[in-house]
Amino acid sequence: MVTGGFLLMTVAVKAQKVDFTEYDLANGLHVILHQDKTAPVVAVTVFYHVGSKNEETSRTGFAHFFEHLLFEGTDNIKRGEWSKIVSSNGGQENATTSQDRTFYYEVFPSNQLELGLWMESERMLHPVINEVGVKTQNEVVKEEKRQRIDNQPYGHFLEEIFKRLFTAHPYRWQPIGSMEDLDAAKLEEFQAFFKKYYIPNNATLSVAGDIDIEQAKKWVAKYFTDVPKGPAIVQPNIQEAPITKEIVDTAYDANIQIPAVMAAYRIPGLKSDDSKVLELISNYLSNGGSSKLYKKMVDDKKNALQVGAFNYALEDYGAYITYALPNNNASLQDLLKDIDEEVVKLQTDLISEEDYQKLMNQEENDFVSANTRMLGVAENLSDGHVYFNNTGHINDELSDYKKITREQIRDVAKKYLNSNQRVVLYYLPDTKSGNN
Structure with a gap:
């Protein structure tokens, strides 16, 4: 959901330890509180461990749909009033959905912490899910798909890559899902999806900023204690057979005039140490x-x-993707060959000490940048708790990168980035209008 930019006030920090307090309520809600008084700002975030991978094959797009639907209103917040309440109190709000999670947040002046907590408890406890809201948001999602995917050059490339890279796992479809599935769904199905996944024991409440820890605890107890616990959620555990032979295919896009070539490799999920190495490799290459x-x-x-080249890191698996668009009538095969030559160098020789140090410096800059805003800190704390079972992962991540050696970079490239382990996709202009 897009309702505006982030709160403009940021906080300059160094790569230093992030202190936090964490605990569970009796209903299973995990609470993380981080105090930083350098600016009068607070981020209130809720991470629900539900994404497109939790959907049924005939009902794709539900998690992303709820990213929108849960701004419709609650028993105590009238329809259309959510954003007005936030903006009139000096804040901004948004939400995002991935294959693995849905993430809601408000960023407020710190004197509005209680308001933010109350609003997120309302979203969890009293949402209004009715035909009016479903029909309204159905049109919103369709328009978003038209603007961001269907009418965007190269807008379908991830969809085309993932449906070839994954054959069994739900990662084979994108979070936006199918409009036909959403159209076919009944109101009761949306209500059941909410009841199953948007429960305190499938959620992490992370608050970061200019807060008083003890007062925050009291407000958390006040607004979230009465939310009923739901049945335990079992996340999908679907294994993909290894790719052992290069898959070459073609996709067409009516919105492009310049073709592209892409190569995608299925790699381990973000919890794997190798995922971090592949992140360094993508920085080195591009x-x-x-x-x-x-x-x-x-x-x-x-x-x-x-x-x-980029490392698309997800919870269960990841995708390592390289791509190129031709200039001066260069052939797509030659572009792929040029990329492959650089990968082979990585697999054969150690990168230079100078390039290695440059990578480490980039990583430290990225780490600091990611934690300059309280929203980034709150989200990274939640990610650590859910994905790594370690809220303190935010404090370990940079040192984990710095432990990676040049030898590991070579060995991980050799392990995963081989031509017999990939999908090669020729992404071409479609001269037949309406075909994507």
């Missing part, structure tokens, strides 16, 4: 104008308009 792929293909050979 982070900035001095990166290996950019310098080689955009600057020197001038055969690519764009080239890149």
